[in-house]
Amino acid sequence: MNLVYFFKGKTMKNMIAALIFVAVIGAGCGALKTNEPVIKEWSKTIDDKVVYYMSIDGVMVHEKDQAKSPLPPVVTPGTHPLGDKPGTPPSDAVVLFDGTEKMFKDNWEHVSSRKTKWFYKDGAMVPVKRAGDLRTKQEFGSCQLHVEFATSAKVTSAGQGRGNSGVFLMGTYEVQILDSYKNDTYADGQIGALYGRSKPLANPALKPGQWQSYDIIFDRPIFDKDGKVAKKAQFTVMLNGVVVQKHVVLSGGTGWKGPNCATHYKAHPDKLPLQIQNHGNEVIFRNIWIRELAD
Ligand code: MG
Numbered sequence: 001m002n003l004v005y006f007f008k009g010k011t012m013k014n015m016i017a018a019l020i021f022v023a024v025i026g027a028g029c030g031a032l033k034t035n036e037p038v039i040k041e042w043s044k045t046i047d048d049k050v051v052y053y054m055s056i057d058g059v060m061v062h063e064k065d066q067a068k069s070p071l072p073p074v075v076t077p078g079t080h081p082l083g084d085k086p087g088t089p090p091s092d093a094v095v096l097f098d099g100t101e102k103m104f105k106d107n108w109e110h111v112s113s114r115k116t117k118w119f120y121k122d123g124a125m126v127p128v129k130r131a132g133d134l135r136t137k138q139e140f141g142s143c144q145l146h147v148e149f150a151t152s153a154k155v156t157s158a159g160q161g162r163g164n165s166g167v168f169l170m171g172t173y174e175v176q177i178l179d180s181y182k183n184d185t186y187a188d189g190q191i192g193a194l195y196g197r198s199k200p201l202a203n204p205a206l207k208p209g210q211w212q213s214y215d216i217i218f219d220r221p222i223f224d225k226d227g228k229v230a231k232k233a234q235f236t237v238m239l240n241g242v243v244v245q246k247h248v249v250l251s252g253g254t255g256w257k258g259p260n261c262a263t264h265y266k267a268h269p270d271k272l273p274l275q276i277q278n279h280g281n282e283v284i285f286r287n288i289w290i291r292e293l294a295d
Helices: 003-007 012-031 101-107
Strands: 039-046 049-056 094-097 108-110 119-121 124-126 134-140 143-151 165-169 173-177 212-219 229-231 234-239 242-249 272-276 283-292
Touching: 094 101, 094 134, 101 108, 101 119, 101 134, 143 165, 165 212, 173 212, 173 234
Parallel strands: none
Antiparallel strands: 039 049, 094 283, 108 134, 119 124, 124 283, 134 272, 143 212, 143 283, 165 173, 165 272, 212 234, 234 242
């Protein structure tokens, strides 16, 4: 806007009010930082040749000085699970469960104080009806998460009652686990769904009893000082190596709030435990690791 034109004919009082308005809007725009990098381009003539330069966020393209552009840390990759053979974690992962009873006891706790408890058997964490959910003692925010699980080989129910569990990022946002092998239910409640919010792109579910895996990239939501969501959570999810959620911005909470309604965002701390749902069905877990990621 042409400010001279804008102020033409305004009284002093109006001009002061307008200046305050411009200052507030300016401050607001400053606060709404985007993730767009700052790119600058220029050129120099060297020996009659034009040489082009570019910097991204103040770092030159192809910068060799490692003080200005440090190399990423070296990570030894793990392996993907194959059938009954579990995968292995990358070298920098926080291993939450590796099939040993020690890790089950060291890293996990029950959400409720009921007497019935999950137990350890043959390399897996096994739920018990009415024992409630299980959660990590450690807290996490944005992360890459790997989880291996198997629903019961014995099929006794259908729909949401068949092999129901879930992985709750930050104890709040559910990536649904369900035995969805030839088991129809509503799309946003089958395996691979962000429960009630986003149906999966595909259904690569394996047969009941077979080991399956989730690989999840999660950006936590960020809340402002008033408790309103300033940046919504984002998910990319692979189920058995197949993308089922691709850069999905989570529109709200994933809690059940009636047969056709999900919960809303509610402000919470920057880090919270990872939680596994106990829906009363036998869904067992092995080999769980996490890599914390910057927001
Ligand atoms: Mg569930």
